[in-house]
Amino acid sequence: MIDSTIREPLYRELDRWHDAGRMARLWLRDDDAVEPTAALERLLSETKSYGIPVTLAVIPASTGEALAARLADEVHVGVAVHGWAHHNYAGPHEKKQELGGARPEEAILGELYEGFLKLKGLYPSHFLAMLVPPWNRIDNGLIRKLPALGFESLSTYGRIRGESPLAIVNSHVDLMDWHGTRGGRPAADLIGEVVAELQDRFNGRNEPIGILGHHLVHDAAAWDFLAEFFEATSGHPAVEWASAAALVQDQISRT
């Protein structure tokens, strides 16, 4: 449970937004789906019960009809392309990466196009032309080739810097402690990051704040945080939980 001392800074910041007549835009991305699982059921039911749209980054090479059938009637779900096989080609002392490095560009782009077509075919009504690079990492040279494959948007991690040839809808707050406990991070830390992102947006930056989950590895702490965070924000008058599709559309119509 997130106790009130942890909720308090969040409410204090959101009240500031409310007093200023502003809406904070949040969105939820959850990575690595390939098939229906108990963890996926939990994610789907919790997001649905709070009316929160979720973008599932699905790994094309290892997914198929079973997940597509399960998601067919879930209108609050969008499906994005999570690389091709989530395979790490980096060396043992490098950061993990599928999209870039020493492999020929043509090979990588060919896989991405295959993944794009596969998911587009499996998800006629849920498909987002969005690339979510595995480990949030992609070589810059590849990014400008993405529109020619059909991609309209890219989602990695962190605040947007510089120009891009396609819409960017990033995640900013990662629920998991990958290098430490490998479980959910402490609620106070997560709330602190959300508040810092809100403060950054309040001062002018027009970028939605992305919460990043990985349902397959959520422990009790991660699930508890999500439920409490949904509870704290979904009814708040200064918060809009947006779908990635709406956020992409918003960027495209702005340019």
Ligand SMILES: [Zn+2]
């Ligand atoms: Zn992933």
